[in-house]
Amino acid sequence: MKNGIxxxxxxxxxxxxxxxxxxxxxxxxxxxxxxxxxDGATYPVVDVEVSSASHPFYTGNARVMDSAGRVERFERRYGRR
Known part of the structure; x- marks a missing residue:
């Protein structure tokens, strides 16, 4: 590795x-x-909005999309071709 870059x-x-x-x-x-x-030491802190502690996928709070209902709604709106 190059030094200084x-x-x-x-x-x-x-x-x-x-x-x-x-x-x-x-x-x-x-x-x-x-x-x-x-531990008593001082470290730089970076604030983040989402991490593994609050992301719905990791916490188990993810919503399941009803794909069948979405297809039916699309067909009602635009008709079946």
């Missing part, structure tokens, strides 16, 4: 605003805000 890879806290949870991981993401973690 890659972003710094460091420990960062990702905070999910919807679920109110935080994850400590490594990333190249940057932020001017910091947060003190449970």
């Amino acid at each position: 890659h972003p710094a890879y460091r420990t960062v806290v990702f905070r999910d605003r919807a679920a109110g949870t935080a994850f400590l991981t490594r990333s190249t993401a940057t932020s001017a805000r910091t947060v003190e973690w449970a």
